[in-house]
Amino acid sequence: MTAPEQYGRVVVVYGGTSSERDVSLMSGGAVLASLEKNGIDVIGYDPAEAGLPGLIALAPDRVFIALHGRGGEDGTLQGALELLHIPYTGSGVMASALGMDKVRTKQVWSALGLPTPQSERLDASTDWDALADRIGLPMVIKPVNEGSTLGLTIVRSRDALKVAWERSCHYDHAVMAERFVEGEEYTVSVIEQQVLPAIRVEAPNGFYDYEAKYFSDETRYLLPSGLSEHDEAELAALSLAAFNAVGCEGWGRVDIMRDAQGGFWLLEVNTSPGMTSHSLVPQAAAHIGIDFDALVCRILDTTLPASSSSSLKA
Structure with a gap:
């Protein structure tokens, strides 16, 4: 285990100004408490307070990035930290920006032959028929650059x-349509190229929406x-x-659907997944004996020079 002093001062960045602020506050609060428990010199910071100068x-x-959504998961914060030469958790600028879109x-x-449902961008000129x-x-109609199923509708x-489409436009100027895959929903977490066990998600109303993700005690996580x-x-690969x-790089989560014929379909990748009491990465890690505190430190370890993920994500 890494000695606490080797991390130096750690700042957990959470909150922010995205529509996922409330979830980010929960994630960051859990990470902050865990690092404090491990004796690490840590402080929490909400960029909504004083922006980058405050950080x-x-x-x-x-920096442990516990921001979700735009302003923290989209490459903007990552770019600033690169220029400041401050190591941070998670993916670099390019992957963060790409994963958000x-x-x-x-x-x-699709270009690499990986299965993902047919989709296209929408705008006011779209012929709906x-x-x-x-x-x-x-x-499915959903915002291109949102997470947590915010603004998503199954039509x-x-x-x-x-x-x-109009509903999704309240969340993002970019909106997309995607073929709906009827079937089982899975999520797979990755930490430094280690694939954790898949979780099958069963929401009480059949739709894993914002409420089911973060607040419902009726959502079932099959592990x-x-x-x-x-x-x-096959799913892990x-x-x-x-x-x-x-x-x-570092850590993340991939969301997948499985159709009635047994085919897997990629939906999206999350480069700064949730770390709340209902979150999926901690559940998958716990299933193989990695408790929450160990998980948080393992993610933070990816910022150390000796880690396979260098402080700069080039």
Whole structure:
């Protein structure tokens, strides 16, 4: 185990100004408490208070990024830390920006032959009937640069398409349509190229939405997932390929659907996953004997010079 003094001063950055602020505050609070428990010199910082100058004033030796969404998960904070030569957790500038953009992430996956549902960008000129003919119903309408299923609608009729698009526009100027995959939902976590056991998620209303993710006690997380050994291995290999295709580093999570024929379909990659009491990465880690405190330190270890992930993410 790394001695606490080797980390120097750690600043946990959480909160921020994105629509996922509340979840970020929960994640960052849990990480902060864990690092304090481990005897590490740590302080929490909310960039909504004084922006980048406030962070610089704290003189961090390294940063644990617990921000979700734009302003923290999209490469902007990562770029600033690169210029300041401050090591940080998670993926670098390119992978963070790419992972935040679901359309471009899917374009990379498709170019590499990785399975992801058909999708396209939408705007005010979209012909809704033609869209329904191309992608089929039901389909998913969602913001391109949001997480936590915010602004997402599963549309089952042509008449509801424009309304769903307008709803998503409240969250992001970029909105996409995606073929809906009816089936089982899985999530796979990766820590420094180690693929953790897959989790199958069963939401009480059949839709793993914001409430089901963070607050419902009725959401079921199946660990082990119930997959055969062969299918578990296939899913792990696909998830790692998807993670690496985007250029992710350190840690992250890949979300996947499985259709009725048994095919896996990549939905998105998360480069700064949740670390709340309901979060998936801690659950997967605990299943193989890595408790929350050890997980937090292992993620922080990726910022150390001896780690396979250097302080700069070039």
